[in-house]
Amino acid sequence: MxxxxxxxxxxxxxxxxxxxxxxxxxxxxxxxxxxxxxxxxxxxxxxxxxxxxxxxxxxxxxxxxxxxxxxxxxxxxxxxxxxxxxxxxxxxxxxxxxxxxxxxxxxxxxxxxxxxxLVGPSSIIMSVMASGFNGQSFAFHGYLPIDAVARTNKIKQIEQRIYSEHETQLFIETPYRNNKLAEELVRTCRPSTKLCIASNITCEDEYIKTKPVKEWAGKIPDLSKKPTIFLIYK
CATH class of the missing domain: 3.40.1010.10 (Tetrapyrrole methylase, N-terminal domain)
Known part of the structure; x- marks a missing residue:
């Protein structure tokens, strides 16, 4: 070899x-x-x-x-x-x-x-697979800004891309801040924008769910300390 x-x-x-x-x-x-x-x-x-x-x-x-x-x-x-x-x-x-x-x-x-x-699990690819979103065109942004204003502006910016470019948007957060980010997505994104939360992929307590932002309000699961990917699409 x-x-x-x-x-x-x-x-x-x-x-x-x-x-x-x-x-x-x-x-x-x-x-x-x-x-x-x-x-x-x-x-x-x-x-x-x-x-x-x-x-x-x-x-x-x-x-x-x-x-x-x-x-x-x-x-x-x-x-x-x-x-x-x-x-x-x-x-x-x-x-x-x-x-x-x-x-x-x-x-x-x-x-x-x-x-x-070598072949193996990729949370990015697997979350796209399970989201029901556009798998032909998507962008992974890694971590969003820590500063609150900058983060909100970034969310609005990448949300616009799902409507103007028909592109699925993915991003992650430090696990202990997952809940805060999920709540901010619900506050910031359009009610009709779809949000997929994919947590602990391939693990025993795997959680992958997609629904409009308006339906997540008050119903976000506890994501603290759980590796999670967030995806948005129209």
Whole structure:
């Protein structure tokens, strides 16, 4: 197998990996000794749970976060120059999507190293699938502004896009602020605008529901501490 940068998805919560990851991923994991990860502790736990026969102490981990410099990222990829594959593991879902792993992929592409994305759960794609909204054209905005005025203006701006461009709009929030954002969406968006709340996707308490904003008033479930994606469409 050609030495490559493998982008390794992980479950979105405590879901059994066998429900969301193909067996092929396990074969790839067994063949890699160098991993670029967001958090070493959780990455070690994921690898041990996915392939118990792995000897964790024989692996090399490189931590990736917002403080990691481009020079450090380039160093993390040095095993590829020696014919050794490298794996990228994020905290949840697919690496390099709303994730610092994108910086690693960009460096690998510039250096002409093969980049191989593996199949796994993506809350962004799965929420679009389950929303009933336009899956031909959609935009993911990540986190909305923290400032209240800026956030309200952003909501109005992206809501306009669903009417002018027929484009589904997606965004997320820090879990402990989910309830506040949901309430603000109800206050700010047009009553007829449809809102989909997709929470804890693939987990035991998965919740995905779409209805007009006016029907969410006073009926928003408790979303605190639950990874949630919000989608709006006409």
């Amino acid at each position: 050609q030495a490559s940068l493998f982008l390794i998805p992980v479950p979105l919560g405590d879901t059994d990996h066998r429900q969301v990851l193909p067996e092929y991923n396990k074969d790839i994991i067994r063949s890699i000794n160098h991993f670029i990860v967001e958090n070493v502790r959780t990455a070690r736990r994921f690898l041990k749970k996915t392939a118990p026969e792995i000897v964790i102490d024989e692996l090399t981990f490189y931590e990736l976060n917002k403080h990691t410099s481009p020079e450090m990222v380039a160093d993390y990829l040095l095993p590829l120059s020696k014919g050794l594959s490298v794996g990228v593991i994020s905290e949840a879902g697919c690496p390099a999507v709303a994730d610092p792993g994108a910086d690693v992929v960009a460096v690998a592409q510039r250096k002409n190293y093969p980049v191989v994305p």
